Amino acid sequence: MEQNFSLVSIQIQIAAAMQELDACNELSIHFGLALTGQQMLRLTEQRFQALKSTGRIEFGEGVLKKLVIAFCDSPYITQSNYEETLSELQDIFYYFKSESGDTLSDDELIEAMKSVFDGKAQGSLEYLAGTALENLCRIIRGGGIDEYEGSPEDDYEE
């Protein structure tokens, strides 16, 4: 029965996520970006995989909607790499959410990701995940971001 409980939770969330992403298309279309139904479903399924691999569980609105809203105006995202980039961003988000010890709110982490992605990373997801966010998490683990003095951009961008 516990499995049923989990499956129910996933069914509820898939339905909600699909609706949310559908609504997001209305915003992203202004930047030449849109997800098909199949892409939405794949992204939603990847979301659960990302949650599972990072040992997390999500309630209510997923983070995909927030990622779409934050990143749809990025000059480094095109229709051809839209789904793949969102999928990667989603993985990166959950990974660093845990790595930061949940000290960053969703909005703070997304803001940091966007700042680096459009800035020093110039659209490189490898740089974003492998360098900038690792540095940020190291700072947080070393004493907390509140104790760290300096510009946030310096933190994110080495």
Place this chain on the structure above:
Amino acid sequence: MKNELTPVGAFGPQDTTDADIMAAQIKLWEFLGRRVHSYTTGDSSSVRIETAQELLNSACYVLGIDLGNPSALKAILDWDLDRRFEDIIKIIEGEIQTAKRLWQAACLSVPQIENISLSTTLHSIGSFPKRYHYRYFAHVIPCDIDYQLCHPVSEALLGVDYIIEYLHHILIEQDFLCRFDPALCIRLLDAYCPDYKGQLINLFEPIATNAIGLAFIGSDTLKLDVSSQECERIAVILKPMPKGQVINVLQSAAYFVCSTLEIHQPATRQYLRRMAEGLSLRIHAALSAGNLDGVFLSFK
């Protein structure tokens, strides 16, 4: 594909429909989502599975739902979970005040017998109200409880319920101990365990044991010292008795001790009665080995 949260045991008796089970699961899931939202103050849509599990355990404890019990299904479907949660949180807040009062009473009734585990345990319980995050982790007991009671608190009790019960037991034991001359208690404890101050021992049990033994043979309960002759006398009387009779006579002796010490509270009398029952098992084992020297102690 499934999430790793493992909240639900047997969910639904035989006569419930799949639709009922599904409805209850959805309702519980949505309720848990609101608990998580409250916990993260809306800053995070996701939490670690361990955190979600603890929040679920806490919520179930507050609501009084045992997810392993088939009756949980009906309860979840019938109740307004949020309202019930808030109603019981108010009760828990009252219980925390009760725990505070009991803790103060326990601190004021500490016997004049030094024991590190008793002191540190009471000290730790003193910080319970500050450390008890009852809205999110109501089932947790955020204290270091080292002192061993004569009758341990049921592990089925959690959170503030456990603390209240623990303090009730402590108060009963301390009240009992305070009715004896501390110097005599210390001499007896010294015979029981030379490092009685530092060891994780229960102070009540050896004192109560000797008091019951003395009462049983009509000696002065308050003197606490059971001489070797008295110990022999107890053995001679008890040895031919069947088990059931030993329990009865020891429980009668326990009541006599209560009367002598002017203990009238039913809870204390019952506590001592339970202790006498346990004592009968020890006596039975000791008599099988030949004597009661290790049960009833003489001063050194």
